[in-house]
Amino acid sequence: MNWYEKAQENLKIIQEDLPDRTRLHLMDENKDKEVGKLTIQIFPYDKYYYATAFFIDADYRGQGWGRKMMKQMTSLPRFQDRPIILNPEPYGGNIGSDEYNQEIEDLKKMYRKLGFENDVDNWMIYKGKNR
Numbered sequence: 001m002n003w004y005e006k007a008q009e010n011l012k013i014i015q016e017d018l019p020d021r022t023r024l025h026l027m028d029e030n031k032d033k034e035v036g037k038l039t040i041q042i043f044p045y046d047k048y049y050y051a052t053a054f055f056i057d058a059d060y061r062g063q064g065w066g067r068k069m070m071k072q073m074t075s076l077p078r079f080q081d082r083p084i085i086l087n088p089e090p091y092g093g094n095i096g097s098d099e100y101n102q103e104i105e106d107l108k109k110m111y112r113k114l115g116f117e118n119d120v121d122n123w124m125i126y127k128g129k130n131r
């Protein structure tokens with residue numbers, strides 16, 4: 001087995017076997033526990049796709065998995081025809097507190113690194129190449 005086959009074997013990202021294929025699951029090394037997810041919602045007559053859930057288990061954060069999942073999702077052929085938008089929102093915390101607002105700013109910084117741009121209010125938008 002060469003290095004590439006080995007890397008493929010160890011790949012932890014799997015795509016959920018749903019007909020609309022709008023959710024990615026990150027599975028642990030044994031592929032029996034979900035340690036992360038990313039969901040994109042589709043509303044048929046809208047002009048955007050919505051990223052509605054993005055979560056990586058605390059033990060797996062900061063290792064590039066979030067970036068990898070976002071890249072995989074935004075590269076799927078089915079998401080090329082409309083911009084993807086999201087509203088950065090921390091999971092938990094006291095809404096309106098300084099700490100909470102700082103977390104929103106940190107998330108915005110992260111999404112800018114992942115290719116999103118600021119849009120109106122707190123919305124962010126991923127335009128990609130052909131959108």
Ligand SMILES: CC(C)(COP(=O)(O)OP(=O)(O)OC[C@H]1O[C@@H](n2cnc3c(N)ncnc32)[C@H](O)[C@@H]1OP(=O)(O)O)[C@@H](O)C(=O)NCCC(=O)NCCS
Nearest residue numbers: 054055056061062063064065066067088089091106107110
């Ligand atoms: C947000 C989340 C999914 C990111 O996943 P991750 O696997 O840790 O992200 P990555 O390791 O791929 O990091 C990608 C980049 O974003 C940065 N980043 C990650 N989380 C960040 C955060 N909360 N704030 C600021 N920057 C962050 C990383 O430093 C990295 O930057 P670099 O490439 O310059 O090193 C994860 O931290 C998480 O589950 N957080 C709690 C839930 C949450 O807040 N979800 C978002 C709701 S809108």
